[in-house]
Amino acid sequence: MGAWIDGCAHRGFQAVEPDNLDSYERSGGRLTPGDNVAFAALLARRAHADGLAIGQKNTAELLSRRQSIGFDFAVAEECGRYDECDRYASAYPGRVFDIEYRERDLKAACRDRDGRLSVVLRDRDVSPPGAPSHRFATC
Incomplete structure (x- = not known):
């Protein structure tokens, strides 16, 4: 994912929006909402380090965690x-x-x-x- 984010920055994109942050719902218990929050926070830090905004894609259940994750839109x-x-x-x-x-x-x-x-x-x-x-x- 880091290479994908870096590639977006190098191509001149302004933002990224990773999908499937609700994968815990389809993981058969292998992932928890906390796992997805932690992963999203890692992606947000990487995007911000590359000068990109990062968007929350769907998953309204994570709205209350948006600031701690680092979503911008x-x-x-x-x-x-x-x-x-x-x-x-x-x-x-x-x-x-x-x-x-x-x-x-x-x-x-x-x-x-x-x-x-x-x-x-x-x-x-x-x-x-x-x-x-x-x-x-x-x-």
Whole structure:
């Protein structure tokens, strides 16, 4: 992971957002929430050492630990669908990027955003414009 973060910094990225910080939920007891918090904190220290911001990706259950981990912003997938947008917006005022995959969830997120979220509708494969599966809309 360190090489990945370093590579992002060398390529001129401004931030990273590691995924699957909820892997403890699928580990069959091999990982605990504390394990994922400790790993996320290591990633945050590495990102910050490289001059990068680091985003919390999903896992609303970790919002209360965001400061001790070192997260700078959030990327939330489907917070409109799961009615979590307010939680992210309260934790990261003006620093939440929400991706919705269904039109009705986009509408819900846009209704709730109050200018506190950046909301986009995309297709899961992030298809390029012109591709049959390409979907893109904002509030």
